Amino acid sequence: MRSRNILALIILVVAWGAVLGTTYASGPDRRGSRLDRELQAALAQAGFSGTIEATLEERLGRALDRRLADVGRLLWFDTIIGLNDDNTCAGCHAPAAGFGDTQSIAIGIENNGVVGPNRAGPRNMRRSPMVINSAFYPALMWNGRFFARSGDPFDNRAGFSFPPPEGDSLSGLDHLLVAQAFIPPTERTEVTGFAFEGDSDAIRAEVLARLNATPAYRRLFGRIYPEVRAGGPITFAMFGQAIAEFELTLTFANAPIDRYARGELDALSAELKRGALLFFGKARCVQCHSVAGASNEMFSDFRGHNIAVPQIAPSHTNNAFDGPGANEDFGLEQLTGDPADRYKFRTAPLRNVAVQPTFMHNGAYTSLEGAIRHHLDVAEALRRYSPAVQGLDADLAGPLGPIEPVLDRLDPLLAEPIALREAEFRQLVAFVRNGLLDPRARPERLRRLIPEALPSGRQPLVFEDP
Ligand code: HEC
Ligand code: HEC
Structure with a gap:
């Protein structure tokens, strides 16, 4: 009786396998229509696999740190990082525009506090690109002036190249985006203004002095960095890591x-x-x-x-x-x-x-x-x-x-x-x-990343609907 049952089971399994096999072979052609065959050949020839997003954490060599990214998000929206007190990353890299510009040419300092079509103020020189997916960019900016010498933004072994005064000094950082985050807070027409006297290092020191004097930021960084928890200062590398981690979470490459x-x-x-x-x-x-x-x-x-x-x-x-x-x-x-x-x-x-x-x-x-x-x-x-x-x-x-x-x-x-x-x-x-x-990447979803309140206690910028 028992062996008959087993035999029946074996027959069933074999038969089921045969059914599956024929469906697979003679069912709808997995390669689809002629249009599909042409397009798949074109994609293969171009070197496109559709799998880039899945490589993010593997190339980073670790999982994304959501808590660190959230500190970056708060900094992104906080004018505490701009010594002119009226602008921050989000003024130009706006959530409803893929963290890119709402304008044709960016408006930095002396703006009207609005982010959207009604933003007004003196123009800078270029449009702010979307930072979504910039984790994968081997060269940043419209003229590619910040780049990884290896051709890979995840690989700093050949150094990260920046124009003077930074030069190669940011090469020790983990990712090209961490290095890039050292730059915007020092840009006079973007966020710094002209009142503060001193070079880029002096500007960075002043931004850090502000963060270190803000208990909420000390607490936030302290949760991630034991040395801050133990009383040490928030450093610019930590600032850069937080900003970059937020940017890494803005990877939307599954189209x-x-x-x-x-x-x-x-x-x-x-x-x-x-x-x-x-x-x-x-x-x-x-x-x-x-x-x-x-x-x-x-x-x-x-x-x-x-x-x-x-x-x-x-x-x-x-x-x-x-x-x-x-x-x-x-x-x-x-x-x-x-x-x-x-x-x-x-x-x-x-x-x-x-x-x-x-x-x-x-x-x-x-x-x-x-x-x-x-x-x-x-x-x-x-x-x-x-x-x-x-x-x-x-x-x-x-x-x-x-x-x-x-x-x-x-x-x-x-x-x-x-x-x-x-x-x-x-x-x-x-x-x-x-x-x-x-x-x-749609606006309605990314708008949800706008914080309701900021650790500095400052008033957030006003974000218009697109
Ligand atoms: C010779 C190289 C080249 C070719 C070929 C080319 N593009 Fe471009 N494309 C560029 C460059 C460079 C820019 C940015 C130019 C600038 O802003 O000064 C650009 C910008 C764009 C933009 C604007 C994107 C943005 O964020 O502003 C779109 C859209 C675009 N290209 C689509 C296309 C399409 C579609 C084709 C095929 C018909 C094409 N391009 C062919 C080089 C090229
Ligand atoms: C005044 C507007 C403005 C502010 C504020 C600003 N940016 Fe930008 N950002 C730009 C513009 C414009 C560019 C392109 C400049 C160029 O190519 O010369 C850019 C480029 C970038 C890029 C490179 C993107 C790419 O596609 O290569 C990153 C990353 C970036 N910004 C991050 C930041 C961060 C982080 C902050 C805040 C610490 C910030 N930006 C503040 C206007 C701004």
């Missing part, structure tokens, strides 16, 4: 394109698949917005290119613009001193770009369509550009900086127009807008 690449064939609609195929193929986007190797699947080669973006010159600025008319931005040349690098800017990483209100290093475009259409015929787009048509704020309405010197140095990759039919253009835009958007 429909990632799920698709991992085998979820219905993560993209047919329209988005066609758009993706254009992006990785005929439209040539991936030539610069690359995903292979050191680009960490961030849709950027992290190199400088001159794509003939219109030169917006604010009528009221506290920064020094380039060129004889002080109405230009020389981009990468500022770093290398090489005139061949004039007007080159880092290829913009494209993940979650749909949540941005403006586009390009100076927000010259106010729609994703506009920013993408620019690429199709850059010379034509630059000559026909009008700030009024884009609806730029009055202080950015022109006159524009020079045009012909920009076209003289145009990147050869965009010298020939990219020919797309109108329907193809719509598919391409739809892919960039929706296929690269991780739902966790």
